[in-house]
Amino acid sequence: MSSQKLILRSALVILSLLLASSFATSQTEKPQQGKQVKGPRQAKQSNQTPDDQPRKVKAEPKNAYERWLREDVALIITPDERRAFEKLKTNEEREEFIKIFWGQRDPDPDTEENEYREQYYERIAYANEHFSSGKPGWMTDRGRIYIKFGKPDEIESHPAGGLYQRMSYEGCGSTTTYPFEKWFYRYIPGVRSGVEIEFVDPSGSGEYRIARDSSEKDAMAHVPGFERTSVASLDSGYRREQDSPFARIELLHDLEKAPEIERRNLGGSTGGPAIDDNPLNFDVRADFFKLSDSRVLTAFTVQTENKDLVFKDSGGLQTARLNIFGKIVTVTDRRVGAFEDSVTTSATVAELTDAKERKSAYSKAVVLGPGRYRADVIVRDVVSGATGVRQFAFQVPKYEDGKLATSSMILAAKLENMDGRLAAGPFVIGQTKVIPNMTGLYHRGQPVGVYLQLYNAGIDQTTLRPSVDVEYVLLKDGNELGKQLEDWRGIGDSGQRLTLARLLDTEGLAPGEYEVMIHIMDRVSGQALTQAAKFTVVP
Numbered sequence: 001m002s003s004q005k006l007i008l009r010s011a012l013v014i015l016s017l018l019l020a021s022s023f024a025t026s027q028t029e030k031p032q033q034g035k036q037v038k039g040p041r042q043a044k045q046s047n048q049t050p051d052d053q054p055r056k057v058k059a060e061p062k063n064a065y066e067r068w069l070r071e072d073v074a075l076i077i078t079p080d081e082r083r084a085f086e087k088l089k090t091n092e093e094r095e096e097f098i099k100i101f102w103g104q105r106d107p108d109p110d111t112e113e114n115e116y117r118e119q120y121y122e123r124i125a126y127a128n129e130h131f132s133s134g135k136p137g138w139m140t141d142r143g144r145i146y147i148k149f150g151k152p153d154e155i156e157s158h159p160a161g162g163l164y165q166r167m168s169y170e171g172c173g174s175t176t177t178y179p180f181e182k183w184f185y186r187y188i189p190g191v192r193s194g195v196e197i198e199f200v201d202p203s204g205s206g207e208y209r210i211a212r213d214s215s216e217k218d219a220m221a222h223v224p225g226f227e228r229t230s231v232a233s234l235d236s237g238y239r240r241e242q243d244s245p246f247a248r249i250e251l252l253h254d255l256e257k258a259p260e261i262e263r264r265n266l267g268g269s270t271g272g273p274a275i276d277d278n279p280l281n282f283d284v285r286a287d288f289f290k291l292s293d294s295r296v297l298t299a300f301t302v303q304t305e306n307k308d309l310v311f312k313d314s315g316g317l318q319t320a321r322l323n324i325f326g327k328i329v330t331v332t333d334r335r336v337g338a339f340e341d342s343v344t345t346s347a348t349v350a351e352l353t354d355a356k357e358r359k360s361a362y363s364k365a366v367v368l369g370p371g372r373y374r375a376d377v378i379v380r381d382v383v384s385g386a387t388g389v390r391q392f393a394f395q396v397p398k399y400e401d402g403k404l405a406t407s408s409m410i411l412a413a414k415l416e417n418m419d420g421r422l423a424a425g426p427f428v429i430g431q432t433k434v435i436p437n438m439t440g441l442y443h444r445g446q447p448v449g450v451y452l453q454l455y456n457a458g459i460d461q462t463t464l465r466p467s468v469d470v471e472y473v474l475l476k477d478g479n480e481l482g483k484q485l486e487d488w489r490g491i492g493d494s495g496q497r498l499t500l501a502r503l504l505d506t507e508g509l510a511p512g513e514y515e516v517m518i519h520i521m522d523r524v525s526g527q528a529l530t531q532a533a534k535f536t537v538v539p
Helices: 002-029 040-046 064-072 079-086 091-105 115-130 141-149 245-256
Strands: 154-158 162-165 174-177 180-188 192-200 282-290 296-305 312-314 317-330 335-347 359-368 371-381 387-396 410-417 432-436 441-443 448-455 468-476 479-485 492-494 497-504 512-522 528-538
Touching: 064 079, 064 091, 079 091, 091 115, 115 141, 141 180, 141 192, 192 245, 282 371, 282 387, 282 448, 296 317, 296 371, 296 387, 317 359, 335 359, 359 432, 410 497, 410 528, 432 448, 432 497, 448 468, 448 512, 448 528, 468 497
Parallel strands: 441 528
Antiparallel strands: 154 180, 162 174, 180 192, 282 296, 296 359, 312 317, 317 335, 317 371, 371 387, 410 432, 410 448, 448 497, 468 479, 468 512, 492 497, 512 528
16 A cells, blocks of 8 residues: 555656646746847858858047046146137037147147147056056045156155154154155246145055154054143254145145246246336237238237336437337237247437337237237347237138238338338338338328228229229318328339329327228229228327
8 A cells, every 4th residue: 555655756756847847848938028029030140150240340439538638637637728618519619628628738830749638648658557546546635746746856655654763853863754755846847936835644554644744654643641742742953844734734725726838938038037027018010911812911019118118228228128029929929920020229318318218119920821820029129138929819810812902001100201212121011111000109290101002903904004992081089180092103003003102291280099991992993992090180
């Protein structure tokens, strides 16, 4: 009976195993709800070789520009630059911003490489390699200082800490310290001279942090029975000004700022250390005259007040000497022109008083193509060292073939026809010597010189004379005082270039502000232009 029960139990076990196996098989073959069974086409795709399958191309991250702002240049971008970048709307604007950003920091725009940018990324690589400690090296205190200001001039390193003999300004005596380093910079632009920065690693993890106080490196500072070494606790003895709490706060604040952008575009032999403390005032302007469709003569005029100059006796004459330096760059900071001259103005002792009431002017002409530029100009008084700096942007016009156009309109202090003499030298344009009046002030009775070049004017084929009407109108407070018509006598004519040069009498004008307008009408093409300039008559 027991053997029959055993056989029956074995049969039941075998039957249960067979049923379980059958149920598992049916569950495996049944398609899962919500999923499609692969068809022949899909099965064929899954059997493709890697070469036949479509390539997976990694798309450019949408936040690439944000990462550039947040990581790449986070340590050197100024707050103004950051705000300007955040206002940009298109990627084209951001690309142009980045180009200009690096261009402003390029120490030598004439080379293909941007040495500043290369050095900057080299410093980041060095910081990541040598200062990492649980986070990238560029994010650590040592890494940030190294990237912004470069390698220190001296390093005092205590990588293991231990016994340390305090300096006199730290309170003297000995103590035990955490690992620490002292970095010394002889000079950091925009910060100060003699910069000492202390980094401490209190955790022993390799992450050195800037110390706010010299006692932070003291491992025994908070151990009962040991005297704290804070400079603030010193009652007497030598104490450095740079160790005062206010000086340290100021230093830490300055170290957090973006590094100064070097004024390399204001360099040159005329540079001096007194640009900001001893300024020299001067005016500068640019005028444009067509040479061809793609070449424009750009005439720079620099004018100073003689009363601001220091005259020194030289060979019996009182002489003031100026060094003038100019640099012309494109919007991407590529240099396209430069000039540098030493000029003098002299007077006898008897004439000196009157000479100081006059002005001195300097001119330099440079050929440029149409487009936007920036000029950096420095004027330095050699005797006093006073130096003035000007930066101004200007647009060189594009003169289109066949379109009526004019040069810059100049109100001149002196207008002189060279009368067949050698037309060369400063202020000479074509056959006329033109010295601009930068202030627009004329004493009553002093003639106002008006100079203008006219391009692509129509020529009467019968008379072979310009078929252009030119009218000079004098106005005061918007009211017309008089007008003159151009009779073309003595007008310089060179192909399709006409030169207008005229002196306006001020003898009958009362002191006040005036405006001279030139109306131009081409009778051949029907084109018209108007140019205007203001001046002031003084007693």
